[in-house]
Each structure stands twice: as C-alpha cells, then as structure tokens.
Amino acid sequence: MKPFPEQAPVLQFDSISYSPGTTRLFTQLSLTVPVGACSVIMGPSGAGKSTLLRLGAGLIPPDTGTIFFRGVNWNDLTDHDNALVRETLGFAFQNGALWANKSVYQNIELPYVYHRPKAPKKEVQEAVTRAAALAGIQSQLSLRPSQLSLGEQKMVSLGRALVMDPPVLFLDDPTGSLDAQSLEKLLGLFNDLKRQGRTLVLVTQDPTVTARLADRLVLMKGGTILTEGPFSEVTRNPDPEVVAILTSVLSQASTFSTDILDLLSIDHEGGGILK
Ligand code: ADP
Numbered sequence: 001m002k003p004f005p006e007q008a009p010v011l012q013f014d015s016i017s018y019s020p021g022t023t024r025l026f027t028q029l030s031l032t033v034p035v036g037a038c039s040v041i042m043g044p045s046g047a048g049k050s051t052l053l054r055l056g057a058g059l060i061p062p063d064t065g066t067i068f069f070r071g072v073n074w075n076d077l078t079d080h081d082n083a084l085v086r087e088t089l090g091f092a093f094q095n096g097a098l099w100a101n102k103s104v105y106q107n108i109e110l111p112y113v114y115h116r117p118k119a120p121k122k123e124v125q126e127a128v129t130r131a132a133a134l135a136g137i138q139s140q141l142s143l144r145p146s147q148l149s150l151g152e153q154k155m156v157s158l159g160r161a162l163v164m165d166p167p168v169l170f171l172d173d174p175t176g177s178l179d180a181q182s183l184e185k186l187l188g189l190f191n192d193l194k195r196q197g198r199t200l201v202l203v204t205q206d207p208t209v210t211a212r213l214a215d216r217l218v219l220m221k222g223g224t225i226l227t228e229g230p231f232s233e234v235t236r237n238p239d240p241e242v243v244a245i246l247t248s249v250l251s252q253a254s255t256f257s258t259d260i261l262d263l264l265s266i267d268h269e270g271g272g273i274l275k
Contacts, residue, residue: 001081004088008071010035010168010199011056016065020051025223028065035070038190038200038213040231042249043220049203050094050172052220056201057091057170058082070168087115090161094172094203096153098145105141108132108159115164127163134189135159136182151177158186169193171202175209187212205249219245 011033018026025048033039033056041049054060055067058074067074072085090111098107108128112119132138135155145153154174161169171190175183190200190213204210210217217234219226219242227234227242235246 001084005071008035008068009033010039010070010201012068012071013052013056013062014066014068016055016062016067018051018055018060018062025051026062027223029223029225031218031225031228033201033218034216035199036197037215038194038202039216039218040210040214041201041203041218041220042205042210043226043245044249046222047220048223049220053091053170053172053201053203057089058086059091083115087111087164088166088168090164090166090169092154092158092161092169092171092174094154094176096145096150096157098153098156100145102144103141104132104137104143104145104148104156104159107145107156108141108163110160111164127165128159131159131163134162136185149177151179151182154178155182167197168199169201171200171204173203173205175204175206183208221245 009032011031013029013031015028015030016026017024017028029052031052041052043049051060055062056069058067058069061074069085069089072081074082074085077085099110102110105128108131109124112124112127128141129138132141135158137152137155137159140148140152140156145156148156154177158171158174161171174190175186178186187209190202194200194213200213202209202213214231216229217231218228219234221241226245227237227239234242237243
C-alpha cells in the first residue's frame with residue numbers, strides 16, 4: 001500500500017451516523033484530530049467517547065459517513081492493507097479485553113500472532129518483554145487475566161497496544177483503577193511516548209491525566225462534539241455549557257482538594273501545580 005500522507009490528520013470523521021443498539025448515538029458527526037501530541041476526549045458517561053474511539057480505530061463501521069485514519073479510508077482497505085494499517089495503531093481497551101484462557105505473555109503477543117505470524121521467536125520475545133516492562137507487568141507474564149486486578153488487566157491491554165511499537169496509540173481510560181504510584185509511572189511513560197513523536201488519543205475523566213498530558217481536548221455530550229481544540233482554548237471557553245461539563249466531569253472523577261477549574265486555567269505548558 002501507499003505510505004500514509006505525512007500531515008494527514010490521525011482521525012477524520014466525515015458526517016458519520018451510528019446507532020450501536022436501537023437508539024441513534026451519532027448523527028452526522030464530523031471531527032478532525034490532528035496527528036502528533038495528545039488529544040484527550042472527555043465528557044459525561046454515555047456521551048459516546050469509547051464508541052468514537054472504536055469507530056476511529058476501524059473496530060466498528062459507522063452506519064453512514066466516512067472515517068479516515070491517517071488519511072486512509074477504513075472502508076477502502078483490502079484485508080491485506082487493513083492488517084498493515086492496523087499494525088501502526090495500538091489500542092488499549094477500557095476493560096482490558098483480554099483472552100481469559102491465555103497467559104499475560106500470550107495476550108501481549110497477540111498482535112504478532114495476527115499480523116506477523118512468521119516473525120522470529122526471539123524478536124517476539126524481546127518485543128513482549130519490552131512492552132511488559134513499559135507497562136510494569138514484567139513479573140506477571142505467566143499469570144492468567146483472572147489472577148490480576150482490574151488495574152493490572154488494563155496494563156496488559158496497554159502492553160499489547162505497545163508490543164508492535166506503533167506510532168499511534170488509542171487509549172480508552174488507561175488509568176482508571178490504578179494506584180497513585182502506578183498512575184505516576186504511566187504518566188511518565190505517556191509523556192515519553194509523546195516526546196518520541198507518537199500520537200496519543202485518549203479517553204479519560206481523570207483531571208491529573210488531562211492536565212498533565214492533553215495538548216488538545218475534545219468535549220462530548222450526548223453523542224455530539226460540544227467543542228474541541230487546543231487545551232488552553234477549550235479550558236478558557238466561557239460557554240456555560242462547556243464550563244458546566246468541564247466542572248462536572250472533572251469533579252466527578254477527582255479526589256483532589258484543589259479547585260478543578262483553577263487547575264485547568266493554570267499555565268499548562270509552564271508546569272502548573274501538578275507538575
Ligand atoms: P462513554 O464512553 O462516553 O461512556 P459509550 O461510547 O460507551 O459512552 O456509549 C455511548 C452510548 O451508546 C451509551 O448510551 C451506551 O449504552 C450505548 N452503547 C454503546 N455500545 C453499545 C452497544 N453495543 N449496544 C447498545 N448500546 C450501546
């Protein structure tokens with residue numbers, strides 16, 4: 001297949017509609033997420049954040065409209081090209097989405113099994129070991145998912161997303177159920193990945209994660225995009241609906257004593273109180 005156009009947005013939704021069940025969730029939704037840096041998708045539960053991420057990753061097709069990933073229309077791909085495109089995209093699932101009857105090692109190895117079944121065993125072993133170490137689960141490789149906490153299962157899903165060293169990572173609530181120390185490590189890892197020039201698209205309701213990682217925010221409500229743009233613009237948006245959502249979403253999830261809106265209006269780039 002042709003190389004990805006260099007400056008193509010990581011995601012472009014063109015007037016998509018989608019009904020996951022009997023109820024319409026998205027109606028003619030359009031959104032462009034630029035390549036590079038970290039875009040955080042926020043909004044109340046049920047807003048459609050996870051579904052949007054899955055659609056963007058080509059895991060589910062929209063009913064109508066078109067979705068481009070790095071300039072490539074998911075619909076236009078042959079099975080062969082679809083597999084090549086998928087290799088460049090790591091997806092960490094909110095609930096882990098692990099295979100119960102496989103070990104942690106085998107779960108992390110899965111992208112190799114599907115995409116590069118002929119890869120030398122040593123290469124796969126090294127990749128799994130590296131990804132497990134990045135996700136902090138290197139001592140649990142022989143365990144089954146049921147022997148892990150929910151937080152650890154999410155880390156296995158993250159390891160699986162990292163195993164092929166993809167330039168793009170979609171992360172669905174990657175820090176939920178983590179203790180403070182693991183969260184700190186993960187924020188360090190995500191910032192390293194950003195510095196390496198990778199694109200992160202992240203669903204979270206955690207204010208620490210948002211304040212420390214987000215370069216851009218996409219704010220959703222009831223299947224619509226309320227507003228989106230650079231972090232500093234969205235968090236200074238005076239629209240009462242935007243302020244209400246930022247406040248409610250962030251305070252729902254926050255255990256901080258700090259005033260959340262103060263937190264968000266700090267000089268983000270300059271290293272605010274959370275840095
Ligand atoms: P969020 O991630 O913002 O919490 P979701 O994307 O998970 O929201 O879900 C948005 C809405 O779509 C919810 O009301 C949810 O119940 C519905 N939904 C998502 N997936 C399905 C499905 N497979 N079948 C029926 N309804 C679904």
